Amino acid sequence: MDMIHFTVEYSENQKAQILGIYINGKDLVELIRNYEIQFEPSIAGGYEGLNIKFLKNIKEHFTGKLNENDIFKYEGKTLALGCNCGEPGCWPLLIKITEEDEVITWSEFEQPYRNEESAGGHWDYSNFQSLEFNRKQYEEQLKMICERLMEGGNST
Numbered sequence: 001m002d003m004i005h006f007t008v009e010y011s012e013n014q015k016a017q018i019l020g021i022y023i024n025g026k027d028l029v030e031l032i033r034n035y036e037i038q039f040e041p042s043i044a045g046g047y048e049g050l051n052i053k054f055l056k057n058i059k060e061h062f063t064g065k066l067n068e069n070d071i072f073k074y075e076g077k078t079l080a081l082g083c084n085c086g087e088p089g090c091w092p093l094l095i096k097i098t099e100e101d102e103v104i105t106w107s108e109f110e111q112p113y114r115n116e117e118s119a120g121g122h123w124d125y126s127n128f129q130s131l132e133f134n135r136k137q138y139e140e141q142l143k144m145i146c147e148r149l150m151e152g153g154n155s156t
Contacts, residue, residue: 001103002131004138006058006145011048014086018049019058019145021080023131029081032093032109032128039114039123046091047081052149054088059142063104064097077110104138106131 007020021028033045055061064078080095082088096108107130114123 001134001137004131004133004141006062006141008052008145008148009049011051011086013048013084014051016051016053016086019052019055020049032081035125035128036111036123039121043091046084047093048084048086050079050082050088051086058146058149062097062142063099074112077108080106099135102135104133104135106133 003024005022005025007022008017009020010016011018023031029045029047029049032047036044052058060066061078066078074092074094077094077096079088079092081093083091085091092112094108094110094112095106098105098107109125109128111123111125114120116122
């Protein structure tokens with residue numbers, strides 16, 4: 001099982017607090033950059049965590065339970081990382097979140113601006129392994145980050 005850790009961090013680019021995501025102790029942005037470098041090194045990993053002021057409900061967001069009006073919902077997928085310019089939809093990294101009894105899975109990673117019809121070429125994530133989290137550990141992390149944000153959003 002993979003381990004997830006959410007943090008609140010300060011972004012110089014966005015001049016705001018963002019949600020950091022770490023998988024097995026490694027920054028998700030770096031994991032994605034290392035995969036995307038095969039496609040276009042100059043823009044690979046051009047992401048940052050989401051600005052926490054845009055996240056209305058982190059628990060619903062990261063369990064894939066977004067309503068149709070949520071700015072982070074993309075045809076059944078969830079925005080995991082946004083552009084490092086600060087505008088989430090500028091360069092989004094999308095994931096499919098699936099809940100089962102004991103496991104939460106992130107799969108079907110996608111950069112929608114590099115799909116099969118893209119002039120910039122298709123970025124195929126089919127070889128990027130799905131992430132499987134123990135549901136209890138995942139939900140504990142969501143609870144902790146929500147509590148941290150209610151306390152004032154100090155960095156973890």
